[in-house]
Amino acid sequence: MCGIFAIIQSKCMTAQQVRQRCLFNSRLLRHRGPDWSGVWVSPDGTTALGHERLAIVDPVSGEQPLLSADGKIALCVNGEIYNHQQHRDHYKSYPFKTDSDCEVIIPLYLEFGSKCVDYLDGMFAFVLYDVEKGTVLSARDPMGICPMYIGKHADGSTWFASEAKALQNDCATIEWFAPGCKFTSSSGVERYYSPTWWGESVPTKSAELSKIRSLFIDSVEKRMMADVPFGVLLSGGLDSSLVASVAARALRRDGESKFSFPTLHSFCIGLPGSPDIIAAQKVAESIGTKHHSLTFTVQDGLDALRDVIYKLETYDVTTIRASTPMYFLARKIKSLGVKMVLSGEGADELFGGYLYFHNAPSSDDFHKECCRRVKKLHLFDNLRANKSTMAWGLEVRVPFLDKQFVEHVMEINPKEKQPSRKEKKIEKAILRQAFDDPVTPYLPKSVLWRQKEQFSDGVGYSWIDGVRDYATMQVTDEMFSQASTLYPVNTPATKEAFYYRQVFDELFHHASMPHTVECWVPKWSNTSDPSGRAIKEVHDAAYTGSMAKL
Numbered sequence: 001m002c003g004i005f006a007i008i009q010s011k012c013m014t015a016q017q018v019r020q021r022c023l024f025n026s027r028l029l030r031h032r033g034p035d036w037s038g039v040w041v042s043p044d045g046t047t048a049l050g051h052e053r054l055a056i057v058d059p060v061s062g063e064q065p066l067l068s069a070d071g072k073i074a075l076c077v078n079g080e081i082y083n084h085q086q087h088r089d090h091y092k093s094y095p096f097k098t099d100s101d102c103e104v105i106i107p108l109y110l111e112f113g114s115k116c117v118d119y120l121d122g123m124f125a126f127v128l129y130d131v132e133k134g135t136v137l138s139a140r141d142p143m144g145i146c147p148m149y150i151g152k153h154a155d156g157s158t159w160f161a162s163e164a165k166a167l168q169n170d171c172a173t174i175e176w177f178a179p180g181c182k183f184t185s186s187s188g189v190e191r192y193y194s195p196t197w198w199g200e201s202v203p204t205k206s207a208e209l210s211k212i213r214s215l216f217i218d219s220v221e222k223r224m225m226a227d228v229p230f231g232v233l234l235s236g237g238l239d240s241s242l243v244a245s246v247a248a249r250a251l252r253r254d255g256e257s258k259f260s261f262p263t264l265h266s267f268c269i270g271l272p273g274s275p276d277i278i279a280a281q282k283v284a285e286s287i288g289t290k291h292h293s294l295t296f297t298v299q300d301g302l303d304a305l306r307d308v309i310y311k312l313e314t315y316d317v318t319t320i321r322a323s324t325p326m327y328f329l330a331r332k333i334k335s336l337g338v339k340m341v342l343s344g345e346g347a348d349e350l351f352g353g354y355l356y357f358h359n360a361p362s363s364d365d366f367h368k369e370c371c372r373r374v375k376k377l378h379l380f381d382n383l384r385a386n387k388s389t390m391a392w393g394l395e396v397r398v399p400f401l402d403k404q405f406v407e408h409v410m411e412i413n414p415k416e417k418q419p420s421r422k423e424k425k426i427e428k429a430i431l432r433q434a435f436d437d438p439v440t441p442y443l444p445k446s447v448l449w450r451q452k453e454q455f456s457d458g459v460g461y462s463w464i465d466g467v468r469d470y471a472t473m474q475v476t477d478e479m480f481s482q483a484s485t486l487y488p489v490n491t492p493a494t495k496e497a498f499y500y501r502q503v504f505d506e507l508f509h510h511a512s513m514p515h516t517v518e519c520w521v522p523k524w525s526n527t528s529d530p531s532g533r534a535i536k537e538v539h540d541a542a543y544t545g546s547m548a549k550l
Contacts (some may be wrong), residue, residue: 004029027172032052032393083121083388108120143346207413220401231267346406356525471499
């Protein structure tokens with residue numbers, strides 16, 4: 001991944017001013033791409049593309065912006081195109097300049113125009129400018145794994161950036177660029193990704209455990225494409241453990257014949273003695289990774305809150321809670337020379353894995369909530385996974401959000417996915433069953449059937465308690481009584497939420513910024529606290545007494 005920035009057809013700046021503005025604003029994204037910086041300005045001086053590179057594939061020659069052979073197409077991309085070799089094989093006569101996976105977008109565009117996005121398998125956000133036509137094409141991957149924002153300048157020009165902080169000083173309006181959508185000069189923003197499940201009709205197909213297993217294995221292995229050392233984030237929960245186990249098997253099977261760095265490193269973080277630290281060590285020993293555990297203190301987390309909010313551009317409570325330890329972990333991983341990791345985001349949305357799903361009143365309601373959660377991933381888990389790691393120039397890839405895998409799982413009858421405390425049916429049961437191999441186990445039974453822990457809980461319960469108590473102390477009753485007046489958009493429901501919002505507004509002054517954030521609140525539960533422990537009578541370590549009513 002990288003950081004991208006674009007100014008399209010400025011009407012109020014000279015060519016030199018366009019270039020300097022692009023350079024200055026791209027610099028705000030340099031944490032995303034510390035390896036190289038590039039800028040391109042159109043011949044008429046109205047358009048500029050900026051790129052801050054994190055080199056994962058073709059680190060030697062893959063600098064951006066990328067240009068077509070005749071220089072008439074310019075492209076900057078944040079992401080990875082996993083089927084790039086298939087396209088390179090097809091376009092054998094095209095004069096590729098690099099081995100970058102992203103360069104295939106140019107010949108695809110030359111053949112298919114804006115429909116080229118339909119042929120991409122990967123995670124991406126890109127801006128392409130056609131000099132001859134004077135038009136722009138930008139697009140974001142179907143699941144919103146790579147972030148992108150769109151801004152409108154007062155002069156009518158359109159701007160794009162990986163993070164909103166690069167737009168807030170110049171644009172009149174800022175919005176997040178919707179996943180699965182593209183922008184063209186002629187049509188504006190339009191949806192290109194509309195799978196069957198998008199309409200939220202309730203599917204009736206039975207689960208095929210072997211298909212779930214094979215699609216997921218394919219997804220993990222295609223994401224191991226890298227020319228640099230990589231690893232896995234391993235919390236010891238089901239999702240990250242399955243990713244790690246499948247990756248470890250692939251490395252053992254193919255070794256140096258396929259991978260430049262055949263040793264798989266796994267990484268975990270938590271407070272000393274936390275549930276995740278203990279479980280992750282057990283998994284690492286079982287699957288044979290070189291494991292690294294990192295601990296942090298509650299005070300470390302409190303000290304980093306302001307930095308985390310700035311890097312993530314959110315005031316959502318659960319995102320900030322979970323991102324803080326991930327922010328620490330990413331820094332440590334990068335210091336060890338690893339530039340890419342696999343992670344387990346997305347499974348809870350696809351399979352209804354959050355504990356509040358136990359309380360869904362019907363299978364139809366369960367399915368619609370899964371659809372809603374998948375559609376909103378770019379505002380929560382994807383945002384956390386991307387921005388908390390890219391704060392240090394570490395790329396995260398998420399196998400559960402492979403397009404084929406998503407479409408298969410979302411077409412399964414929700415009755416087969418829905419958990420039930422009453423029937424002793426654990427969340428994500430069919431995923432667990434798909435990998436419950438008695439002959440060559442993927443995971444120890446105690447991990448394969450471990451109850452869901454939200455990342456912010458699993459790193460240590462006292463982290464949530466400590467950060468909530470600290471934030472509450474920063475907000476007086478009098479201050480909190482003014483919440484609806486001060487913050488009419490997403491009015492904070494707790495003092496913790498109020499504190500985060502206060503910091504957010506100090507960092508981001510633009511009137512559009514509060515509208516780019518949504519707040520994660522569990523359904524079907526009488527609580528304003530997003531922690532899994534707040535789901536009464538479901539979590540084995542649920543809050544009790546007054547805490548259960550927060």
